[in-house]
Amino acid sequence: MSIFLPLLDSQDSELVQVLARIGPIVVSPSQFADLPHNRYYITLENSPDATLDHILSWLNDGVEKVIVPLTLAKELIGAGIPSERLCLLLDVGNVSAVSDTVRNGVSGVFLKTPAIDIDLISSVSKFFANSAIHVFPATTSPPTIFTIRRLLAIGANPALPTSQLTFSATSTDCINVADAFLAPIVSDRPDGLFPTVVSTETGHSLGLVYSSIESVRESIITGKGVYQSRKHGLWRKGETSGATQEVVSIQLDCDSDSLEFRVKQHGAGFCHLNRQSCFGEISGLPALESTLRSRLASAPTGSYTRRLFDDSSLLQSKIMEEADELCRAVEKKDVAFEAADLLYFALAKCVQAGIGIAEIEQSLDAKAKRVTRRPGNAKPQWLKRPDTKSSTPTSPHQVFSTSQKSDTRIRMRTSDLTGLTPAERTQLLKRPVLKSDEMINKVKPIVDDVRTRGDAALLELTAKFDKAKLTSTVIFPPFAPETMQIDPAVRAAIDQAYSNIHKFHAAQVDQDTLVVETMPGVVCSRFARPIGRVGLYIPGGTAILPSTALMLGIPAQVAGCKEIVLSTPPRADGSISPEVMYVAHRVGASAILKAGGAQAVAAMAYGTATVPKVDKIFGPGNQWVTAAKMLVQNDTDALVSIDMPAGPSEVLVIADHTANPSFVAADLLSQAEHGVDSQVVLVAVSLTLEKLAEIEREVDVQAHALSRVEIVRESILKSVIVKASSTEEAIAFSNDYAPEHLILHLKDAQEHLASIENAGSVFVGQYTPESCGDYASGTNHTLPTNGYARQFSGVSTSSFQKHITSQQISLEGLKQLGPVVATLADCEGLDAHANAVRIRLRAIQSSIDT
Structure with a gap:
């Protein structure tokens, strides 16, 4: 690296x-x-x-x-x-x-x-x-x-x-x-040393040693193999044996905790047993090169190898002879045999000229780096049909592009639940690790800056991160009509989505007061009230998301929240997308904050001179937004809560033999396009190899037709097909995975809904794509991810409400309940609690006595 x-x-x-x-x-x-x-x-x-x-x-x-x-x-x-x-x-x-x-x-x-x-x-x-x-x-x-x-x-x-x-x-x-x-190098060893793989110029292993910072420093500067002996300190290879090394390259591995030294090894070899490698005798081409070099130096006069080295005409003839025999070979064993002969004589020619495998590989690497290509025709004397017309370049520079490679298929990896060990199943259920602590440490300076300097910090951070220079941070209603000019078709679609989402969330409103008489004279009640001030974070970046504004704004409106502060990153000119502006108008937003990221979360959590402080923050976002939400909800000075933890978008599809492969592929891709870290899982219930292959073909074909194909390519690489032997096994795996979105491509899918225990939202049957829930069916698309569907619900109207309980106790009720309470208070040693009851009981008794 x-x-x-x-x-x-x-x-x-x-x-x-x-x-x-x-x-x-x-x-x-x-x-x-x-x-x-x-x-x-x-x-x-x-x-x-x-x-x-x-x-x-x-x-x-x-x-x-x-x-x-x-x-x-x-x-x-x-x-x-x-x-x-x-x-x-x-x-x-x-x-x-x-x-x-x-x-x-x-x-x-x-x-x-x-x-x-x-x-x-x-x-x-x-x-x-x-x-x-x-x-x-x-x-x-x-x-x-x-x-x-x-x-x-x-x-x-x-x-x-x-x-x-x-x-x-x-x-x-x-x-x-x-x-x-050496800046990034780390060691997990008690002695602080770094495992070091030593190999030849061509990458063939010589042995494993250890290095220290001091030994690596000396190797870099001197170009000699210097390592760290665990017993004797610095080990300058060959200092006593003469088997020295010239360092060709030093590099760290991907985790920066081990090294590779590529060296030119001199003398008897690397190993103390006078072998080139500590892992045994070398073989293949490196062994042949070693043998030929030895024979070039010491082969006796008259021997075959000496004749080859001394007679260039003989060597040339043998190369041509073996090349011809290789061209004529047909059977696999014959091709291998003749290729080996040709390689022997070709390498003899190289050794004779002072060239080794390392130089050959360097030449191959150089050829691979060429970006222009010759037509590739054979020279006339080697053509069997001299009249064959040679092709001509299509341009002065026949540029080679990796995009021309045929192997560009987009595929998922596959696993089978049958025979998995508990540890392997646990690994299959894992999501990528979210390094919350690291991100919170990164966003804390941003949050603190906004908390301390308010609008001034907000304007600076918006210019820095959102690349928009603003003079004010907030827009208040009424919103100017020209800021909400959108395509009529889009407006109609938003209006229909608004209607469906509003209808479903209005039905969720908890309007009735629960009243229960727990014992004679003791009446308990519970009633709902809206959260007064809510902040709705609407992500920006690669896409505008009026759908998220609908999903968060409508339940807030239905619940009756007094202040709805909508926050979204501004465009480069400082404006907000007209689609989001229109939704803000429809849901009755009381303010629009033109900011994104951690700075927007901080502004809503603490408030500024212009940004209203809120009591609860909702909405998805990147890891910066998520970390900022987690930070402010744990700050007692902010007195703010959040909707739920967040992670990358995810879908789990369960499909049996009745599933339409093109539908399944489309559902997988609809989540894969969200981002490179999206999680996509297909649980295949007893599907044949042909059916699986058809789904994979559809994934590949449909993906290549998408504008976000490169994002899909990355996310699909991390996605998986899980083979299950039954619907019950598939659902059990899904319940353990607890997906954000669960799609059932099953025969009689509705009948299986009762078995679903953990999911953010379920899409039942082949005609229920997840996209409908994302936009307009009526359910909410702000859902728990990363396995949190085990303990969290998606956003609903009740997310914007809080519940208050009350109780009213009559004189007769206290006479019955009071002694119970006093006894329990005495048990806990809380005299004042007991006294609050007994003083009333005594007053009641006194009035009775008089």
């Missing part, structure tokens, strides 16, 4: 050599021509005259990526340059100008920023979810180790000018190369 990206701004050849061991280097086109190391990114920041031909030439020569400005990125994407070879050069202020085409057409972003703002960089990282973020702050001193770790934690890393790197101790002006590389 890349820890930091060096930018070459000094001609220090020794530093370049060291940096080559730990990752790619950013260079200018003029620097690239004079450098031997081939792991480079070329930046075109100061090369405005670079043409497509120049760029293709660099990429064909092995440059890993080109870093280009926004205008050139559009041209290169249009020319078909693969995204994995393109990195976008971007000023932090221009992020909003990036189109989806460019965002999806690059694999990295080189972000120029005045300083390192973690929150801002984090938001950019989320926008470029599929790209590596390299941060280049315009500062004269490097970031600290702590800052590098914080960047890595949000999926970004620093781009450091080589003038800010040093072999000496880290200072305010320069950071030690090894310190920067």
Whole structure:
């Protein structure tokens, strides 16, 4: 993994050599021509005259990526340059100008920023979810180790000018190369050491050792294999045995808790038993290369191998002979046999020329990096039909794109409930871990800022995160008609949805007072009252959500809440989408807060000079919103509650032999498109392989027709088909999973509803898509996720009401109940409680006596 990206701004050849061991280097086109190391990114920041031909030439020569400005990125994407070879050069202020085409057409972003703002960089990282973020702050001193770790934690890393790197101790002006590389490394061992896999240049394992920060630092600087012996301290490999190592590369694994050293091993080998590998004798091509090198050095005169090395004509003839025999082979065993012979003589030719497998693989890697392709025709002397017309390129640059790969099928993974161990079943039920504590720590400064500075903080944070510069934060009714101008068809759809949702939620209103006489003269009652002030969070971002405004606004309106504050992120021009404005008008919103994220939650929780404080906050949102809601509900100064915990959207579909594959696939995809972290589960009840294959084909075909296909591709990768042997087994699994949405594609689906114990909302039968519940059937779509359907209900009218109890006790009632209460109070040692009863009983007795 890349820890930091060096930018070459000094001609220090020794530093370049060291940096080559730990990752790619950013260079200018003029620097690239004079450098031997081939792991480079070329930046075109100061090369405005670079043409497509120049760029293709660099990429064909092995440059890993080109870093280009926004205008050139559009041209290169249009020319078909693969995204994995393109990195976008971007000023932090221009992020909003990036189109989806460019965002999806690059694999990295080189972000120029005045300083390192973690929150801002984090938001950019989320926008470029599929790209590596390299941060280049315009500062004269490097970031600290702590800052590098914080960047890595949000999926970004620093781009450091080589003038800010040093072999000496880290200072305010320069950071030690090894310190920067080792910034994220962690160990779970008591001795603090790091497991280290040592392998050859070609990735064949030599052994497992341990490293320390000190040993890794020395290896990076010296280029020699240096490790940490658990008994004897620093172990400089070969210092006594002569079996030294030249370090080719050092890299951390994905968890930053172990390392891989790729080395050139000299001498007898890595193992103390004088073998190349600690895992036994080597085999295959590495063993053949070792044998041929040994024979090149010592084969006796007259031996066959010596003849091959000494007689180039004989070696050439054997290569041609074996190639011909391979071409003629038909049976599998014959193809393998002849290919082995050809590889033997081809590798003998390479060893004769001083070339090994590592150089061959480097050449293969270089060929793989080419972005232009020749037509691919054989030379005339090798064509069996010389009259065959050769194809011609369709353009001067036949650019290869990974999008042309045939294996682009979108598929779910499969598991079978039969035979699962309890641990495996538990694992299957798990959702992704939500790191609540980490997110709460991140949002706390935002919440505290709004709490302390009110509207001023809110305006600044809205400009920072929502990219909208506002002069005021709140809109109050009456709302201007021009802000609610929407398509008539959309208006009609909203009105019909409003009618259905209102009808269902109005039927839920608890208007009757419950009155129960628990014993003669003791009357208890319970009655509902609306929550006075509620805040409704309506997400923005990639989609406008008037449906969520309906789902939250209507029950608040029906319940009779006096103040309904609706909050939603503004658009770039500071306005709110007219669809949401229209819904706000229909549900009787008393204020609209133009803000999103944690800052909006904080404003509603604490109130500001313009934003009304609320008593309860509702609504879905990203992890920032969720964390802020959890934070404020636990602050006694806020005195605010929330609707429920939240997580990614999810659906579980149970399907038997009666299910329509296209319907099932559509239902799965309707949730998969919400976001890359959406959870999608299909429980297949005794479905045949053919039926499952038909569903999977439908998922693939329908997904590729969607505008959000890339989001679907990511979420489907994490989704699963669970095979069940019966409907009862399927429902039992669903009850354990407790899905947000449960869809029953079952014969006589209604009959199975009584068995459902845990679900946010159930969709019964093949003609009840989840989409109807999301928009307009009448039920609410704000539902418990992440398994919380075991203990939470979805939002309803009662969510916006609270219940008050009362009791009235007559004189006769107290005479009967009083002694019971006094006895219990005495039992608990609460004299005052008992006295409150006894003083009345004595008064009653006294009046009777007189």
